[in-house]
Amino acid sequence: MLYSLREFISNVMPVSDSAQYQFGPFTLDPVNRLLMQEDKPVTLPPRVIDTLLLLVENAGRVLTKEELLAAVWPDCFVEEGNLSQAVFQLRKALGESGSKQQYIETIPKRGYRFVAELRVVTAADEPQALAATDAPLPATNGTVAHFVPAPVRDTPAKVNFISGKKRLAAMLAVLALVLAVFGFFRFKNKLPFFRSAKPSFAELRFTKLTTSGTASLPALSPDGKYVAYVNMMHGQQSLWIQPLSSSDNVQLVPPAATNYYGVTFAPDGQFIYFVQAQRGQAVAALFKIPLVGGTPRKVLEDVNSPISFAPDGKRFAFVRRVPTQREFVLLTAAADGTDERQLTTRREPQFLSLYGAAWSPDGRTIAYPAGEWSAGVHQEDVMTLEVASGKETALSRQRWAWVGQVAWDKDGSGVLFDAWERGGRVYSDQLRHLSFPDGELSPVTNDLLSYNYVSVAARTGAMVTTRAERSSRLWIGNPSQTEQAVQLKSGFGENYSEEFGLSWTPDGRIIYGSQAAGNPDIWIVKPDGSTPTQLTFDPATDILPAATADGRYLVFVSNRAGQNNLWRMNFDGANPKQLTHGAGEAWFSLSADSQWVIYSATDKEGKGALWRVSIDGGEPALWLAQDWIKPVISPDGQWIAGLLQDKANGGLKFALGTVSGGNRSGPLRFFDPRMTPLRALLQWTPDSRALILIAERNGVANLWQQPMDGSAPRRLTDFQSDQIFRFAWSPDGQQLACERGLHTSDLLLLNLATN
Secondary structure, three states, rough: OOHHHHHHHHHOOOOOOOOOEOOOOOOEEEOEEEEEOOOOEEEHHHHHHHHHHHHOOOOOOOHHHHHHHHHOOOOOOOHHHHHHHHHHHHHHOOOOOOOOOOEEEEEEEEEEEOOOOEEEEOOOOOOEEEOOOOOOOEOOHHHHOOEOOOOOOOOOOOOOOOOOHHHHHHHHHHHHHHHHHHHHHHHHOOOOHHHHEEEEEEEEEEOOOOOOOEEEEEEEEEOOEEEEEEEEEOOOOEEEEEEEEOOEEEEEEEEEEEEEEEEEEOOOOOOOEEEEEEEOOOEEEEEEEEEOOOOOOOEEEOOOOOEEEEEOOEEEEEEEEHHHHEEEEEEEHHHOOOOOOOOEEEEEEEEEOOOOOOOOOOEEEEEEEEEEEEEOOOEEEEEEOOOOOOOOEEEOOOOEEEEEEEEEOOOOOOOEEEEEEOOOOOOOOOEEEEEEEOOEEEEEEOOOOHHHHHEEEOOOOEEEEEEEEEEEEEEEOOOHHHHHEEEEOOOOOOOOOHHHHHHEOOOOOOOEEEOOOOOEOOOOOOOOOOOOEEEEOOOEEEEEEEEEEOOOOOEEOOOOOOOOOOOOOHHHOOEEEEEOOOOOOEEEEEEOOEEEEEEEEEOOOEEEEEEEEEEEEEEEOOEEOOEEEEEEOOOOOOOEEEEEOOOOOOOEEEEEEOOOHHHOEEEEOOOHHHOOOOOEEEOOOOOEHHHEEEEEEEEEEEEEEEEEOOOEEEEEEOOOOOOEEEEOOOOOOOOOOEEEEEEEEEEEHHHHEEO
């Protein structure tokens, strides 16, 4: 059992709830869960601050890794790497690196101990230092700590003599004031001018509704009694419903090779509406099915987002994308799918989010995410539109890298949404709240996990979301001898790790991006499973490393100059040099002669193209005026592959083009859409005759080889479980580095406190 230092202090002397801990230049406030360095707050994720609190409250005692994991992550299974990462972030925040002061001591093979001198400060601002007295702390490993009680103030009391009648009158006045204040706070939410009380998320409690790890797109019934959701099993999706009062669930729509894009309850709670498309089809349709089950009935064609009903249930709002016009349209339609009415339109490079809109409880306003490609940077706002006048207003005061689904509070006082903050040091989606109409922002969640989708019960205010977690490992070896593969045990299992990159160096080492140190950085490791070495230490994001074939440089993507650009550095991380200075420069490929970097970028109008810049820097030149996404150039320099928009059938597809003789053409062919990699990771074979990519069958991912001649693809690996998040073949084609594991998503019920 963990012994709380705070509990021991309270047994020796009175300590108020506002007591704080001081060590070095830091002050730790356990009530507000805040770390201050002198007068400046130190930003730490919730799990990291929990780790610090636990270590401080058990100062002098060795806390085992098992104790810390059980206390800090009580609601989920995590690896020791999560704890190591939390401690690393603490050391970094406390400035231990390069300093003689040590706060956290590592006890090899056991755990950690807080070892700095600790002072307790009460509300009276009187430090209670650890020093020798007769009241020792429990001894741990030969360590004894003592407290000096706070000095007693020698201030005489002030006494006022009041007559009996005046005293009685004063007491009655105070009583009346207390009753008035009580009545105000007890009934203020029933008064219309106080109904917009701001939600408080300090006491947020989570209840896990599913444990399968395969649930998404949740929708709460208006009465808060049921949740409908989509389940993904063996590569097929199905629609389910579950009472919140039990774990019993019922399948409404059987599994099929389909994609769901949204689930919504009708305001009367009798029907569930869902947007669905057959796998491989670009156009989705809206269906409805009774709450008690039955046969789904099609309501409307060409719907690209979840729908949201007006409170009276007579109309619903949705987003439609029109690829031929490069437009996004927000519309409403009657409940039966007729009488479409256009509310607002965006034309590329501006867009409306396909996560849909949310109709306010009073029916007057619709909230929705919208954004634009501005100078190659993707930015989104949370917008509101007055239904009667059509007036649009940006509710958020800041712009986001990405915004997901939005939902109104039950009283219309604000909207909840999931979003990715630009410049954030952790790759994760977090829940936020914007008050309406003033747009005051409040964080709802703040940790290393990801939260997606949000639904609010119209009558009860209950909220449901999904929480995503990932568990994976990097394996290195010959794919035909998987039992002999070497496993790297740290630096993996991160959300969105496919965005970080993985590749080989000419001398047989592996380079990759990782958040193992609490920030996206570049790492290098030998394939024997030895300890990885961190190469970049900039507080910005450094990802997607690749080595030149001549072994001189590592090229990577970094936003350390304020936006995504291409950089190069030596193999030891020294001498970083910025190669490009544009915008939206994220994906690149290196030429076989190590002289050029081919990369994708967007212009001010949001149009994409491929550019070329020398490995030594200089002025870039337009290379191909086509919007290839994640392009890879063949080792012989003759071919290009990647994702392209198929204008004939819509959607992104795996495509192949020629680069021979410097005459770069359009795509020669589009391949089977079922072979389009889920995460669009591509690699050429060393002989340039085929491409290697990820494909999933029945929920299991394997690597396949697609020959250049267009013949049938061939499976290269025989994995029987798990997904593949990133991979890289060695230059000689003999070794495979492959990150495999599970990505789980479950439903959470969020209980909020209100002021």
